[in-house]
Amino acid sequence: MRIGILGNGGVAVGLGAAWVAAGHEVVIAGRSSSRAAAAASKIGAASAPLAEAVRDRDAVLLAVPWSGVEPMLRAAGDLAGVVVIDPTNAVTHAVGDHLVPGGVSAAEEIARLAPGSLVVKAFHLVPAVAWPADLTVPLAGNDPAAMETVSTLVRDAGGVPHVFGSLTRARQLEEAAGFFIALAFAGVDPRATFPSLQG
Numbered sequence: 001m002r003i004g005i006l007g008n009g010g011v012a013v014g015l016g017a018a019w020v021a022a023g024h025e026v027v028i029a030g031r032s033s034s035r036a037a038a039a040a041s042k043i044g045a046a047s048a049p050l051a052e053a054v055r056d057r058d059a060v061l062l063a064v065p066w067s068g069v070e071p072m073l074r075a076a077g078d079l080a081g082v083v084v085i086d087p088t089n090a091v092t093h094a095v096g097d098h099l100v101p102g103g104v105s106a107a108e109e110i111a112r113l114a115p116g117s118l119v120v121k122a123f124h125l126v127p128a129v130a131w132p133a134d135l136t137v138p139l140a141g142n143d144p145a146a147m148e149t150v151s152t153l154v155r156d157a158g159g160v161p162h163v164f165g166s167l168t169r170a171r172q173l174e175e176a177a178g179f180f181i182a183l184a185f186a187g188v189d190p191r192a193t194f195p196s197l198q199g
């Protein structure tokens, strides 16, 4: 696939490296062309201006903090028809309170800010350094073909995709991240709070 990544931080490098290793063509773009080029060179990807990184792509990963989402989408331009993967955790640092008011998910807000884009919530529960990771990755989105594309990218990052539901379910996935983050910062392993349901 031809993948564009907006942002050049930990998630861009972690997932980008996994996708490069799986044979995909990855382009990284950021608000600083030199930082995007440096990130790309670490993982054997290319770098490009923002508009180019979203043109003719099978998927675009929006790898910026919540505060950077709106400016990044504005700078990237028209995303109508583009599969936009949302890994953002729009939660307060260490506390996990959701930052988007009114019960709306970050993913739905991204869909509103990028009209016509095909948003899929995915990858937000996994630390960037963990990729490739043999983990189940829940997905929320409305477009079946976009969900199929992102499912393939989950598998190519070592994971197992699980279709959780439509984009209206994304808030629940995001609140789960807030819960995990709050526990982790309190020194509790989130996995220790669930009984094993195997067998």
Ligand SMILES: NC(=O)c1ccc[n+]([C@@H]2O[C@H](COP(=O)([O-])OP(=O)(O)OC[C@H]3O[C@@H](n4cnc5c(N)ncnc54)[C@H](OP(=O)(O)O)[C@@H]3O)[C@@H](O)[C@H]2O)c1
Residues within 6 Å of the ligand: 007, 008, 009, 010, 011, 012, 030, 031, 032, 035, 062, 063, 064, 065, 066, 067, 068, 069, 071, 072, 087, 088, 089, 090, 123, 124, 125, 126, 127, 128, 129
């Ligand atoms: N790190 C993780 O383990 C992890 C795991 C799951 C999900 N996430 C989520 O994934 C997203 C990316 O996380 P990350 O760890 O990759 O972040 P990061 O390492 O801090 O990198 C953030 C990237 O966003 C860019 N950025 C920041 N503010 C911006 C703005 N106003 N306009 C345009 N670009 C802006 C930065 O650009 P500059 O280099 O120019 O500053 C940088 O490229 C976040 O929403 C985070 O919550 C992170």
